[in-house]
Amino acid sequence: MRKTLLISSVIAGLAVPVLAPAAAFAQASTATGAVGGAAVGAVVGGPVGAVVGGAVGATVGAAAEPPQEVRTYVMKERRPSVRVQQEVVVGQPLPEGVAIYDIPQTKDYEYTVVNDRRVIVDPRTRKVVYIVE
Numbered sequence: 001m002r003k004t005l006l007i008s009s010v011i012a013g014l015a016v017p018v019l020a021p022a023a024a025f026a027q028a029s030t031a032t033g034a035v036g037g038a039a040v041g042a043v044v045g046g047p048v049g050a051v052v053g054g055a056v057g058a059t060v061g062a063a064a065e066p067p068q069e070v071r072t073y074v075m076k077e078r079r080p081s082v083r084v085q086q087e088v089v090v091g092q093p094l095p096e097g098v099a100i101y102d103i104p105q106t107k108d109y110e111y112t113v114v115n116d117r118r119v120i121v122d123p124r125t126r127k128v129v130y131i132v133e
Contacts, residue, residue, distance in 0.1 A: 066109055066120050066130050073103055074111045074118050074132050081113040088114050093126040100126065 065071075082098050094100065100110040100121050110123040118132040 064130075067106075070103055070106060070109050070120060071130070071132055074120060077101070077111070079111075079113045081116045084114055088117055088119055088128060088131065090128050090131060092128060094119070094121060094128065096126075 079101060084095055084098065086092075086095070088094075094112065094114065098112055098114060100112045100123065103109050103111060107123070109129065110121050112119055112121060119128045120130040120132065121127065122129050
């Protein structure tokens with residue numbers, strides 16, 4: 001009975017960290033994804049959950065981050081900042097009046113500068129995918 005309880009606790013502890021990092025780390029780097037995933041996993045599944053959560057968090061963080069070349073290009077470019085009332089948030093679309101600019105060698109990302117923050121945008125949806133800090 002104790003073995004069954006222990007095994008089901010471990011399995012339950014593994015399931016939540018696998019699902020939680022995807023929602024919790026929308027704007028995460030690989031490092032912050034690993035740390036956050038480990039923290040969530042430790043709370044839910046103890047030491048085993050920490051290991052699994054850290055690995056999953058790192059993977060999600062790497063997948064959510066645009067390539068280094070894209071981020072470097074956006075940092076080098078000079079564009080005027082546009083002011084908007086709403087807060088710029090990852091996952092939210094930019095207002096239609098905000099101009100977005102092409103990034104050479106990629107059709108997956110475009111960028112702009114809003115409220116003095118450089119943002120990388122999905123050109124198909126105009127949703128902010130990354131804020132360059």
